[in-house]
Amino acid sequence: MRFAPHTDGDVREMLSVLGLASVDDLFAQIPSDVRLGRDLDLPAGLSEMELVADLRALAGANRHVDEMVCFAGGGAYDHYVPAAVWALAGRSELYTSYTPYQPEVSQGVLQALFEYQSLICDLTALDVSNASLYDGATALVEAVNMARHATGRSRVLVSEAVDPRYWETLRTYGRGTGYQPEPVAIDGGVTPSPEGGFADDVAAVVIQHPNVFGSLEPAGSLFDAARAAGARAIQVFDPLSLGVLAPPGELGADIALAEGQSLGNHLAYGGPYLGVIASRMQDVRRMPGRIVGETVDVDGRTGYVLTLQAREQHIRREKATSNICTNQTLMAVAATIYLGWLGPRGLEELGRQCHAKAAYAAERLSSISGVDLAYPDAPFFKEFALRTAGDPDEVQRRLIEAGFLAGPVFDAGTDGRDGRVVLVAVTERRSREEIDAFVKAFEEAVS
Amino acid sequence: MTEAKAGSQPGVVGAPVRRTGPPVPSTLRDLSRAGRTAWTLPDLDVPAVDIPDGHGRSTPPDLPEVAERDLVSHFTRLSQRNYGVDTGFYPLGSCSMKYNPKVAEQIAGLPGLQRLHPWQPDATIQGALEMLSRLEHALCEITGMFRATLQPPAGASGELTGLLIMRAYHTKQGDPRTKILIPDAAHGTNPASVTLSGYTPVHVPADRRGLVDLDALHSLVDDQVAGLMLTNPNTLGLFELDIADITRTLHDVGALVYYDGANLNAVLGKARPGDMGFDIVHINTHKTFATPHGGGGPGAGPVAVVERLEPFLPSPMVKQVDDPGADGERRGVRFAWDHDRPDSIGRVHGWNGNFGILVRAYAYVFGHGHDGLTAVGERAVLNANYLAALVRDVYPLAYPDGRPMHEFVSTAKPLRKHGVRAMDVAKRLIDLGFHPSTVYFPLVVEEAMMVEPTETESKEVLDAFAEALHQVAREAESDPDLLHEAPVTTPVRRLDEAKAARELRLTWSMGAELKAAAGAASAASAASAGQQPTV
Numbered sequence: 003m004r005f006a007p008h009t010d011g012d013v014r015e016m017l018s019v020l021g022l023a024s025v026d027d028l029f030a031q032i033p034s035d036v037r038l039g040r041d042l043d044l045p046a047g048l049s050e051m052e053l054v055a056d057l058r059a060l061a062g063a064n065r066h067v068d069e070m071v072c073f074a075g076g077g078a079y080d081h082y083v084p085a086a087v088w089a090l091a092g093r094s095e096l097y098t099s100y101t102p103y104q105p106e107v108s109q110g111v112l113q114a115l116f117e118y119q120s121l122i123c124d125l126t127a128l129d130v131s132n133a134s135l136y137d138g139a140t141a142l143v144e145a146v147n148m149a150r151h152a153t154g155r156s157r158v159l160v161s162e163a164v165d166p167r168y169w170e171t172l173r174t175y176g177r178g179t180g181y182q183p184e185p186v187a188i189d190g191g192v193t194p195s196p197e198g199g200f201a202d203d204v205a206a207v208v209i210q211h212p213n214v215f216g217s218l219e220p221a222g223s224l225f226d227a228a229r230a231a232g233a234r235a236i237q238v239f240d241p242l243s244l245g246v247l248a249p250p251g252e253l254g255a256d257i258a259l260a261e262g263q264s265l266g267n268h269l270a271y272g273g274p275y276l277g278v279i280a281s282r283m284q285d286v287r288r289m290p291g292r293i294v295g296e297t298v299d300v301d302g303r304t305g306y307v308l309t310l311q312a313r314e315q316h317i318r319r320e321k322a323t324s325n326i327c328t329n330q331t332l333m334a335v336a337a338t339i340y341l342g343w344l345g346p347r348g349l350e351e352l353g354r355q356c357h358a359k360a361a362y363a364a365e366r367l368s369s370i371s372g373v374d375l376a377y378p379d380a381p382f383f384k385e386f387a388l389r390t391a392g393d394p395d396e397v398q399r400r401l402i403e404a405g406f407l408a409g410p411v412f413d414a415g416t417d418g419r420d421g422r423v424v425l426v427a428v429t430e431r432r433s434r435e436e437i438d439a440f441v442k443a444f445e446e447a448v449s
Numbered sequence: 450m451t452e453a454k455a456g457s458q459p460g461v462v463g464a465p466v467r468r469t470g471p472p473v474p475s476t477l478r479d480l481s482r483a484g485r486t487a488w489t490l491p492d493l494d495v496p497a498v499d500i501p502d503g504h505g506r507s508t509p510p511d512l513p514e515v516a517e518r519d520l521v522s523h524f525t526r527l528s529q530r531n532y533g534v535d536t537g538f539y540p541l542g543s544c545s546m547k548y549n550p551k552v553a554e555q556i557a558g559l560p561g562l563q564r565l566h567p568w569q570p571d572a573t574i575q576g577a578l579e580m581l582s583r584l585e586h587a588l589c590e591i592t593g594m595f596r597a598t599l600q601p602p603a604g605a606s607g608e609l610t611g612l613l614i615m616r617a618y619h620t621k622q623g624d625p626r627t628k629i630l631i632p633d634a635a636h637g638t639n640p641a642s643v644t645l646s647g648y649t650p651v652h653v654p655a656d657r658r659g660l661v662d663l664d665a666l667h668s669l670v671d672d673q674v675a676g677l678m679l680t681n682p683n684t685l686g687l688f689e690l691d692i693a694d695i696t697r698t699l700h701d702v703g704a705l706v707y708y709d710g711a712n713l714n715a716v717l718g719k720a721r722p723g724d725m726g727f728d729i730v731h732i733n734t735h736k737t738f739a740t741p742h743g744g745g746g747p748g749a750g751p752v753a754v755v756e757r758l759e760p761f762l763p764s765p766m767v768k769q770v771d772d773p774g775a776d777g778e779r780r781g782v783r784f785a786w787d788h789d790r791p792d793s794i795g796r797v798h799g800w801n802g803n804f805g806i807l808v809r810a811y812a813y814v815f816g817h818g819h820d821g822l823t824a825v826g827e828r829a830v831l832n833a834n835y836l837a838a839l840v841r842d843v844y845p846l847a848y849p850d851g852r853p854m855h856e857f858v859s860t861a862k863p864l865r866k867h868g869v870r871a872m873d874v875a876k877r878l879i880d881l882g883f884h885p886s887t888v889y890f891p892l893v894v895e896e897a898m899m900v901e902p903t904e905t906e907s908k909e910v911l912d913a914f915a916e917a918l919h920q921v922a923r924e925a926e927s928d929p930d931l932l933h934e935a936p937v938t939t940p941v942r943r944l945d946e947a948k949a950a951r952e953l954r955l956t957w958s959m960g961a962e963l964k965a966a967a968g969a970a971s972a973a974s975a976a977s978a979g980q981q982p983t984v
Binding site (some may be wrong): 003005008015016020037044045046054056057061064065067068072074076078086090092096097100102103104106108111113120123131133140167168174175178193218222244246249252254261272275295296299303304306309310314315316319321322324328333335339341343344347349358359362383395407412 | 640953
């Protein structure tokens, strides 16, 4: 497989213009003690057919979720991706372009991102968004950095019902920026407001709502308490819950972020996904990453440009709000098309269906002997955690053999004291027949 | 309004450019009409359940309502206002805007690679793990490193990962250190990443050759220096001839050396950062390995390290399983995620990295093979040198004594006497049918033009681009207004970036009242001049 078009004749002509005898002369300046001097120890190149065969073999060694019925959740969901999304986002004028540094020839991407930012603000009832971050976990890192800059404070409190991988990511980056997240203990699968409120040295209070167990948090009162203490209230949200659940802006969040995979992006074993972030106007100059703004051209025509670039690394360098350069633009474009396709009524109906189907599944599953809701008193949206008599990892394995994927399986509660649980997520894609069959397989898996 | 000269390619960005007539709706919000729908869903087949009290929305979400047909024409038209690599030459410096193989797109869409849930147990994704393992080892061979993480989703993320590895290493040695050295011509992500890793950046000047000033380096290196970040060739496209000295100088004080892989395309198969003495390398798959840039992303930024830094790599890593046990053997478990990494810096991404992008990188690496990859480096350097030779008489090389590698930096300074700047050259190139090179970077060169043609361009394209640059230089002298007015062939002309930063309109709701007032004012003045409002 080679894409350099040069013929031998081309190379000869070009070398002749350069006054060189061979291509090797172009590399003569590389000191001999660092020259490789041998072939790379890799196989020889392949024809396109052979390459496809190799990757088909690798793909064939995986069991994918068109071969199993997907009830897995934990931040990545099997929502339906309408055909229009990738028919449009897959247009090569969009996906083979780069950062719109020449806006006159990049109005497609720039306008799509402007619409994305607008939709995210409409969805979250907040004021400003950006042109994407990498994923939900790194979006939380950025939100925490915003909060620390905004308040001048250091401490970061994070509910234990926030996704464990977000916790791990915060710990990694916190070591660089000078903090470690501190847990807010949970009780019965939700986060209680602390007696006496939050301390006045707290920069950020982070709540995931719905949380990692799918449970609905008392987010409004937690955010009130955070703001009363002068901290930034940060919500990790589920974008596809906002057709039916109150949005972060209404709940009192200052900064909201999410994993945007569910907005028209494929499961793809974890990436490329989409870091969604939005904030109130007070934090616009601390917002990381690229932001698109509307303006006019010399003829008064509406157009779009990257703006507030003084925040970013290419201008501010060591004083930049973040180091992000390449982001997840194409995924944001897909999200824009997807939200355009769903519209407000589609989003509402989708939320209704996820809620109803999850409730139906939870009721049927929890009536199996040896299967219990881990948090029966906590209302939930779209997913829920189950405890099983016997090893939940084994239950997951047997379910896979029966053609159903549930999960993740992880230790729940403060210090894992609520036991090992298996998550079950039910999206609009799951029919009643599939749910009933899953329940039957679950019953067999625990027996 | 001036028109493009005869012989140029008007409408290079595809859609016909219309200057007069009724205004067309421009955003999804403008297209929205109450009751329009695109979505469909099956009827709910289980009992409906109310949202619990206190959690529901008080009002429906305020999103636009459009029909699918309008959604599709809207985004189709937007794509036609966009120039991508597939449209033509796109010589942005240090971006390696090379051809994105279509077979990689097709492969990434295979259900066995695309329809995998990130939480699936290892036994169900042996193909994915094997692919990641093979890719990791290939990237290590290409860069001369020991092991690599594929988690970072972009180059900047890779840089921060590498710096956090440095921090973990020095901390474990009981010697935390405080400073990172970076060249003053470094890409902005370098100093930004340094700050985020808790270090202080210290700038290293270049010498007359445009290379790291060795004397300055020696005076800056002390036992508080944790490391040095470099790219090689550097952002001027020049090979750091003293690289072995440089890395030795850092190692002598117990510091580490980081390779920013943005320019790896120049040395594929010819030289490896590991052999130059680098300890940590990040790779930009969206540059060197042709994963598509996506309009700004996604990319991927794998980070490879030498053996003594392996323990600090992010967790988890892919391992080959020597002893899967009877049950594992039965289930064919040969690869697994290894979470048992006590010295790891931890997770740098919420998932397993940009897996779909890594699939495309795998396809590129193994499609090319050792022979194809070496040819990539050779052709990339040949193309850059050839193009530089064609234009350097009019756009002098910033550092004319060195031989550039895969990219070169010229200056448009000679045109200043005609009142023409690099920006004007760039805009006029658009009218002549080309995406411009990078301008105004690196910051150390006045009126910089940073040109990376890549290996996938033919001689005719390079000749045409060189001819266009010569034409622009002639026009700078004979008719500079042509350049100041440019571009004139695009859907919008030069945009008021100062206004965008001053009067923030970052969503279609923001500044709506200002916009309404401005719209009324311009309609009134257009009406009084007897014209339709322009689009």
